[in-house]
Amino acid sequence: MSTLSVDTPKSHAHAKAEEKRGLSTAAKRRLPLLPALIFVIAVTQLPFLLTVFYSFQSWNLVRPGSRHFVGLDNYIDVFSDATFLVALLNTVVLTVVCVLVALLLGLGLAILLDRKFFGRGVVRTLLITPFLILPAAGALLWKTTMFDPTYGLLHFVFGTDLDWLSEFPLAAVMAQIVWQWTPFMMLLILAGLQSQSKEVLEAASVDGAGRWRTFVSITLPHLSRFLQLATLLGAIYIVNSFDAIFLMTQGGPGTASTNLPYYIYQRAFEGFDVGQSSAMGVIVVILTMIVATFALRLMFRTFSVSGGVK
Amino acid sequence: MTTLAARPRKKHYGKGSLTVATWVVAILFVFPLLWMILTAFKQEADAYTDPPKLLFSPTFDQISNVLSGGFLPYLSNSAFVTILSTALVLLFGVPAAYALSLAPVKGTSNALGFFLSTKMLPIVAAIIPLYIISQNSELLDTVWALVILYTSMNLPLAIWMMRSFFLEVPHEMIEAGRIDGANLPTLLRKIIMPVVAPGIAATALICVIFSWTEFFYAVNLTAARAGTVPVFLVGFITSEGLYWAQLSAAALLASLPVMIVGWIAQNHLVRGLSMGAVK
Numbered sequence: 001m002s003t004l005s006v007d008t009p010k011s012h013a014h015a016k017a018e019e020k021r022g023l024s025t026a027a028k029r030r031l032p033l034l035p036a037l038i039f040v041i042a043v044t045q046l047p048f049l050l051t052v053f054y055s056f057q058s059w060n061l062v063r064p065g066s067r068h069f070v071g072l073d074n075y076i077d078v079f080s081d082a083t084f085l086v087a088l089l090n091t092v093v094l095t096v097v098c099v100l101v102a103l104l105l106g107l108g109l110a111i112l113l114d115r116k117f118f119g120r121g122v123v124r125t126l127l128i129t130p131f132l133i134l135p136a137a138g139a140l141l142w143k144t145t146m147f148d149p150t151y152g153l154l155h156f157v158f159g160t161d162l163d164w165l166s167e168f169p170l171a172a173v174m175a176q177i178v179w180q181w182t183p184f185m186m187l188l189i190l191a192g193l194q195s196q197s198k199e200v201l202e203a204a205s206v207d208g209a210g211r212w213r214t215f216v217s218i219t220l221p222h223l224s225r226f227l228q229l230a231t232l233l234g235a236i237y238i239v240n241s242f243d244a245i246f247l248m249t250q251g252g253p254g255t256a257s258t259n260l261p262y263y264i265y266q267r268a269f270e271g272f273d274v275g276q277s278s279a280m281g282v283i284v285v286i287l288t289m290i291v292a293t294f295a296l297r298l299m300f301r302t303f304s305v306s307g308g309v310k
Numbered sequence: 311m312t313t314l315a316a317r318p319r320k321k322h323y324g325k326g327s328l329t330v331a332t333w334v335v336a337i338l339f340v341f342p343l344l345w346m347i348l349t350a351f352k353q354e355a356d357a358y359t360d361p362p363k364l365l366f367s368p369t370f371d372q373i374s375n376v377l378s379g380g381f382l383p384y385l386s387n388s389a390f391v392t393i394l395s396t397a398l399v400l401l402f403g404v405p406a407a408y409a410l411s412l413a414p415v416k417g418t419s420n421a422l423g424f425f426l427s428t429k430m431l432p433i434v435a436a437i438i439p440l441y442i443i444s445q446n447s448e449l450l451d452t453v454w455a456l457v458i459l460y461t462s463m464n465l466p467l468a469i470w471m472m473r474s475f476f477l478e479v480p481h482e483m484i485e486a487g488r489i490d491g492a493n494l495p496t497l498l499r500k501i502i503m504p505v506v507a508p509g510i511a512a513t514a515l516i517c518v519i520f521s522w523t524e525f526f527y528a529v530n531l532t533a534a535r536a537g538t539v540p541v542f543l544v545g546f547i548t549s550e551g552l553y554w555a556q557l558s559a560a561a562l563l564a565s566l567p568v569m570i571v572g573w574i575a576q577n578h579l580v581r582g583l584s585m586g587a588v589k
Contacts (some may be wrong), residue, residue: 029413032405033421036465039402043462044428050439109335117329123336125573129343132572134523136540137561140547141346144554151358151554153345179342184583191584226584233583236429243525243540247547261526264434269530274438281435292430 048285054278061272074279084280086255087263088287090170094259095239098177099231105178106185106230113186114193124190131183139247142176147248169249169257176244181237185230192226193219239288260284349558357554372559379556381563384542389567391453391538392521395460399468399517402461404510407472412479412502422473425466433463437530444531453536459527464517471516471582475509476502512582515575522568539564 055074059067078084113124130138146153147164154164164172196219204214242261245251251258251266258266260280267277337344349357351368410418440459441450449455479502487497525540532541543564546557572579 026415029409029415030417031409032413033409036402036406036469037421037424040425040428040462040465043458044431044436047436047439047443048431050443051435054438109339112328112332112335117325117332119329119333123332125576126336126340128572128576128579129340129569132519132569133343133565134525134540134543134561134568136523136525136543137346137565138342140543140557141342141561144557145345145349146342148358151360151362153342153362156361179339182339187580188583191580229584240432240434240526242434246525246529247544261432261434265437265526265530268438268441274442278438281432281438284432285435288430288432292427 048281051278051281054274055282057275057278059274061274070275074275075283077276078279078283083255083258083263084260087258087260090257091239091259091261094170094174094177094241095235098174098181098238098241099234101174102178102181102185102234103227103230105182106187107189107227109182109186110189110193113190128183128187130179131181131187135180135243136247138180139176139244142172142179142244143248147172165249166253169253173241173244173248173257176248177238177241180244181234185234188226188230189223192223196222346558346561349555350562352555352558354553354555357558372555373563375556376560376563381539381542381560384537384539385563387453387456387532387536388522388538391456391460392518395457395464395521396514396517398457398461399464400510400514403465403468403472403513406469407476408502410469411473411476412484422470425469428462428466433526437526440527441531450531451533451536455531456524456527456536456538459531460521460524463524463527464520468513468517471513472506472510475506475513478509479505508578509581511575512578515571515578516582518571519568 056069056071057067058070058073109127113120113127143165144152149155149161149163152164155161200218201214204218209217240261241259242265245257245259245262246265249257251262255263264277264280264284267273267280271277345362348364350372351370352363352366353369353371356363356366409415410422440455444450444452444455449458483501484497487501492500522538523540524538528536528538528541529544532538543557543560546553546560
């Protein structure tokens with residue numbers, strides 16, 4: 001928890017001392033924080049408030065003069081929209097599967113890299129590169145050279161004429177996203193592995209603990225905060241996935257690979273429906289906040305209880 | 311005796327095969343990328359064949375086609391937006407991180423929580439007002455809209471990262487400096503900055519990567535003039551299957567700046583991503 005926890009004893013002591021010294025110093029100390037705070041509030045919170053405001057209106061940009069207040073109608077429409085529910089389910093599946101698979105693959109690769117061997121630097125450089133190429137480039141690359149039914153590498157390897165993008169669109173998109181994010185997970189977990197105390201590992205081996213036992217009882221608990229951080233950051237970015245879907249499947253066929261960011265984009269920029277897409281945006285924010293508050297908190301607790309790491 | 315003699319040997323053998331396995335896994339994992347680099351140096355006719363062609367005479371035709379085919383304005387837009395937004399992140403973020411770590415006041419944890427919570431807000435939830443606001447303020451399809459948005463996109467994470475680096479500054483050193491009569495600018499220059507500078511560099515690197523690769527804002531808020539390199543690639547989905555070699559060349563050129571920076575600064579990348587959790 002320590003990386004994410006803000007209540008370090010130091011900051012508490014400081015804050016208390018601050019109170020005693022009086023308001024003027026406190027205000028002075030707050031000053032360096034203000035530009036960043038004001039900027040972030042202005043650019044992220046104000047537009048969101050406008051989204052909330054638009055969500056109570058019927059407003060289609062292609063029908064001038066259509067704008068009027070409709071109360072909760074947009075929300076009712078959204079929840080009775082089958083495509084929205086499909087997109088919601090796809091988003092959940094995509095995020096959970098991609099984060100878990102990338103985390104596991106990243107853990108495996110990090111373990112392989114966490115020892116001295118010939119060409120280790122080169123292998124690490126190779127493995128982080130998918131994270132460094134543009135996601136847009138990666139998406140187009142997978143769409144063409146990997147998944148193409150006639151000339152793609154998968155066709156060559158498996159010898160089938162399967163059109164992966166229309167037969168398994170969501171899985172194909174997820175494969176690309178996992179490929180993109182595995183290096184990120186690997187780097188974080190590798191950082192965790194390398195920060196392990198060598199003495200503790202040696203002591204375990206002297207005590208006769210096998211590799212597996214050492215991994216489960218010592219390494220995994222030590223890694224827990226790195227795994228938490230990787231899950232949190234990965235989930236934040238993967239839940240917003242747009243590039244891969246836009247460039248590989250356009251959400252299709254039908255709505256098979258439509259996720260919420262892509263569906264909102266469609267309603268806003270192809271349907272010009274400001275009211276409905278705003279309502280969807282608000283719902284997404286509320287759902288994200290619920291998940292972030294409950295699921296993450298639950299997960300962190302499980303981690304720190306089983307790991308015993310504070 | 312035999313077991314003792316055989317043991318180290320067996321272990322060595324096991325290590326060797328693990329190394330080979332690691333190499334194989336790594337090459338399989340990055341194979342799509344290696345394939346893209348190969349394809350970038352092919353003629354179009356060699357790019358899609360069945361079975362795929364491994365032997366071909368390399369050419370720079372595709373690279374020069376991309377460079378002469380309108381890629382450069384996108385490249386300069388990307389460079390401008392990335393550099394300026396990263397500079398702004400540091401300008402706003404360094405003082406904020408300092409205020410939240412070395413000189414915290416009441417409400418510090420609230421401010422930190424607030425910054426992280428903005429990352430939880432899905433960016434789609436604000437795209438419609440952002441589109442309308444930038445249209446009304448004539449920022450639509452300009453690099454300035456992207457500069458402002460990328461700064462706000464990276465600032466919260468940057469503050470979190472840099473705060474963790476500031477927390478690594480030994481408290482005793484600052485106190486000792488204070489007792490010696492050093493004022494804040496001197497403390498910053500002599501004691502704090504040398505410790506946090508690598509962390510700030512790592513943070514800047516992450517901001518550069520995320521700005522350079524950002525797609526959603528760029529594709530929705532730019533049309534003709536302000537497109538960045540990811541937007542340039544969108545042109546290739548309409549001509550699917552036809553220009554693979556040129557697409558690969560474009561993808562390679564678009565990714566190259568960040569790839570090189572990332573390769574050189576790998577260790578910084580690790581430190582930045584783990585938010586100073588590594589010592």
